[in-house]
Amino acid sequence: MTYLDVDADGKVRLEDLEAAICPETILISVMFANNEIGTIEPIAEIGKLAHEKGIYFHTDAVQAMGHVPIDVEEMHIDLLSISGHKLGAPKGIGAIYIRKGVRITPLIFGGAQEKKMRAGTENIPGIVGLGKAVELASAELPETRATLEKMRDRLIHGILEAIPYSKLNGHPTDRLPGNCNISFEFIEGESMLLLLDALGVAASSGSACTSGSLDPSHVLLAIGLPHEKAHGSLRLTLDTDNTEEEIDFILEKLPQIVARLREMSPLYEEISKQAK
Ligand SMILES: *Cc1c(COP(=O)(O)O)cnc(C)c1O
Secondary structure, three states: OOOOOEOOOOOEOHHHHHHHOOOOOOEEEOOOEOOOOOEEOOHHHHHHHHHHOOOEEEEEOOOOOOOOOOOOOOOOOOEEEEEHHHHOOOOOOEEEEEOOOOOOOOOEOOOOHHHHOEOOOOOHHHHHHHHHHHHHHHHHHHHHHHHHHHHHHHHHHHHHHHOOOEEEOOOOOOEOOOEEEEEEOOOOHHHHHHHHHHOOOOOEOOOHHHOOOOOOOHHHHHOOOOHHHHHOEEEEEOOOOOOHHHHHHHHHHHHHHHHHHHHOOHHHHHHHHHHO
């Protein structure tokens, strides 16, 4: 197995991918969009390269499904996995798309359910919920996307303008519609989370899967952030339930929170002295 690095925006470089392909390569797997920094990968180009070389292409589209358009034909996708609860379906249900002719082996053995691919009794309410969620998300996708992108960009630019020593993580435009991930120098993401939480704002400093750990996000390290900047990062994700008033609220409160935390930071004190 070969792991590829990403560029400073979090994208896989096609030339790296091409160089890593060897005669034994049977599968390329690249996530469609990153869950922390929101970067959307060049999926169609990767799929095209994979198919030119006769290699299967899998993508983890958990973040992308229902948020950005996906076309398995145009994008040369052979295998695509999604998870229900990321697009409004119940927890405990997911799906994999398998292109006709692609043969996989099961991971769960037992009964003959799901064409012998996944033993165990089907979760009917979950399946129906996932189907409905995908149907609704797909029907509303263009409007949802436009609305969220507009809110997201106002949030991002508002924060970057109001708060010095802040930097957007992830690609500025090839980005999930609702994702805002920003690093603030001289402070800790965890302290921002506490102060935001006290105001009723749910945010994250990394991925939910690592919220119990104090290690910096491996995604932020992979895009080249030094540890201290990776520690001072904040992810705010938007959905259609969010409102313009909530964006205003963040744009009012976050600069105060960052300023308050920086007042307590000896590092920031040094920098402010130097600036004067
Ligand atoms: C959430 C997530 C997963 C895991 O899905 P679960 O069903 O929550 O285990 C996998 N990949 C990405 C990109 C995700 O965002």
